Amino acid sequence: MEYAKQKLAEEKVFKDPVHRYIHVRDRVIWDLINAREFQRLRRIKQLGTSYLVFHGAEHSRFSHSLGVYEIVRRILDDIFHNRPDWDESERLVVLCAALLHDLGHGPFSHSFEKVFNVDHEDFTREILEGDTEVNSILQKVATDFPKKVAEVIGKTYANKQVVSLISSQIDADRMDYLQRDAYYTGVSYGHFDMERILRVMRPVDDQVVIKSSGMHAVEDYIMSRYQMYWQVYFHPVARSAEVILRKILQRAKYLSGHGYKFEQPPTHFLAFFNKTFTLKEYLALDEGVLMTYFQLWMDERDPILSDLCDRFVNRRLFQYVDFDPGKDYKKMGELVQLFNRAGIDPEYYLIDDSTSDLPYDFYRPGEEEERLPIHLLMPNGDIKELSRLSQIVDGISGKRRTDYKLYFPAELLIDGKKKEIKQQILELLREGGV
Amino acid sequence: MLQEHAKIVDFISTAEGVTGRKKLQKMIYILKKIGVPFQEKYEFHIYGPYSEELTARIEELCDMGFISEQKEDKSSYVQYRYTVTEEGLEFRNALGKPVLENAEHAIRLNGKSARFLELTATLMFFDDLAKGEQIAKLHSVKGKLNFTDEEIGEAFDFIDELKQ
Numbered sequence: 001m002e003y004a005k006q007k008l009a010e011e012k013v014f015k016d017p018v019h020r021y022i023h024v025r026d027r028v029i030w031d032l033i034n035a036r037e038f039q040r041l042r043r044i045k046q047l048g049t050s051y052l053v054f055h056g057a058e059h060s061r062f063s064h065s066l067g068v069y070e071i072v073r074r075i076l077d078d079i080f081h082n083r084p085d086w087d088e089s090e091r092l093v094v095l096c097a098a099l100l101h102d103l104g105h106g107p108f109s110h111s112f113e114k115v116f117n118v119d120h121e122d123f124t125r126e127i128l129e130g131d132t133e134v135n136s137i138l139q140k141v142a143t144d145f146p147k148k149v150a151e152v153i154g155k156t157y158a159n160k161q162v163v164s165l166i167s168s169q170i171d172a173d174r175m176d177y178l179q180r181d182a183y184y185t186g187v188s189y190g191h192f193d194m195e196r197i198l199r200v201m202r203p204v205d206d207q208v209v210i211k212s213s214g215m216h217a218v219e220d221y222i223m224s225r226y227q228m229y230w231q232v233y234f235h236p237v238a239r240s241a242e243v244i245l246r247k248i249l250q251r252a253k254y255l256s257g258h259g260y261k262f263e264q265p266p267t268h269f270l271a272f273f274n275k276t277f278t279l280k281e282y283l284a285l286d287e288g289v290l291m292t293y294f295q296l297w298m299d300e301r302d303p304i305l306s307d308l309c310d311r312f313v314n315r316r317l318f319q320y321v322d323f324d325p326g327k328d329y330k331k332m333g334e335l336v337q338l339f340n341r342a343g344i345d346p347e348y349y350l351i352d353d354s355t356s357d358l359p360y361d362f363y364r365p366g367e368e369e370e371r372l373p374i375h376l377l378m379p380n381g382d383i384k385e386l387s388r389l390s391q392i393v394d395g396i397s398g399k400r401r402t403d404y405k406l407y408f409p410a411e412l413l414i415d416g417k418k419k420e421i422k423q424q425i426l427e428l429l430r431e432g433g434v
Numbered sequence: 435m436l437q438e439h440a441k442i443v444d445f446i447s448t449a450e451g452v453t454g455r456k457k458l459q460k461m462i463y464i465l466k467k468i469g470v471p472f473q474e475k476y477e478f479h480i481y482g483p484y485s486e487e488l489t490a491r492i493e494e495l496c497d498m499g500f501i502s503e504q505k506e507d508k509s510s511y512v513q514y515r516y517t518v519t520e521e522g523l524e525f526r527n528a529l530g531k532p533v534l535e536n537a538e539h540a541i542r543l544n545g546k547s548a549r550f551l552e553l554t555a556t557l558m559f560f561d562d563l564a565k566g567e568q569i570a571k572l573h574s575v576k577g578k579l580n581f582t583d584e585e586i587g588e589a590f591d592f593i594d595e596l597k598q
Binding site: 117119121154155156158325326332333352354356358371402 | 436477574
């Protein structure tokens, strides 16, 4: 039998706290799960530094990836199967894309990508199409199959219905991470009736729509998402840890480029400092590797690197105040000067950080929006955009919320040295806005 | 700090205003592809390469009062015109140096239609493919737009000119 159609002699199941069980019958999926590049995801946390705020949030991208696969499998096998607008021949490519959509994430992706100017989506594509175990498995399905999976994940696949299952305003990725992250952080947000949403999903033309009878379940999902972003994903203390992490990597890169002799040479990072990295070098990194360096760098002679590592490892994070860049950018100039005069390097110890989210947006005919809206299927067959029918969703549609913070090491500003300058800094920080 | 915001303000100022969200998105993408150091991350969306980060940054700049967004109601559609305010110019002058080495690029890109920039940006998104594959991919993801061979040829020439 051809590889694409091979089934396991017995169904394999993974016990999962969110979906109870994850079911695998396809040989291809089983082989992909066992590939070394997929197993690597066990060593990368789904929520990066959030575990420093929510101690339960130690779950990995491995479990999230299995969860997304399971949701898509249920949609295809239980809901879409034999429906006229669904092309059954797309089943395997969607399942593989669901399973592998986060394959290129690295350790603490958000900070790592910013400092080294790389993009996990490029690595996902490289893993799928390069010399890897995952690629050799996908190649056994068909020579162009790795490329097809990469196109679905990259949103350039011709069949938009397939893309929207993995990536849209109501997709399997979001449905898994909201519930999983809520479970592991222990917060009471993030819960919604996924069973109901899955049951009312329908393939229509080139999109996936929701039967209008499921509108309230979708409202609940959107509100869950909104609350999770502001209560968990954008938590200011987790952002403080992200800021320190970013500064550690930035400092190590700076030192390496300026001839500093490390006690513990940054062997695993050199190719990234020099922009000569290969996929193999990228895959050799995981969060265990980074944490080991951070532990060892606490004993480096460079006071900034050792201090930042100590802060991250031992959770001595930066304090923060609200900051309005529109009004306060001139004061920032003053603060930078005062930090320099106080002997505290503002490049590493005075950091502005902004984050924003748009809970839901819709496409207004004639306007140049880019987000595919959630469409409801009415009993008479008409399609209507969600916010036209839902007052709750209408209330938050298109409304971006942004939060600015300024991070700094509070305890360095109250020690005895250069007291007057530090007093001025504290006064500026306390003044309206900054 | 706020350097990335200042770059966007500087670009819109150099371009003497930009009309259309899609156009602005594609202009920044094209410049990024030819090496202008914009940091916004792009993904492939409905109209081709699109950056959620850029959208957020523009909205932030409007909230800060550094960029003005004016809604222009055309008969069958609406579009948005972005210009830099006095406060925005002051912010740009306080924070940064010009982002573009060649200011002419901004004017030239601004002279093109949104459709042409969408075509050009989409071709550039697939520039790791051979030319034939690039065109095939364009037709596959943008079939409804029916780009002609002439338009595609023009877009390739334009990319070559920009890279010189």
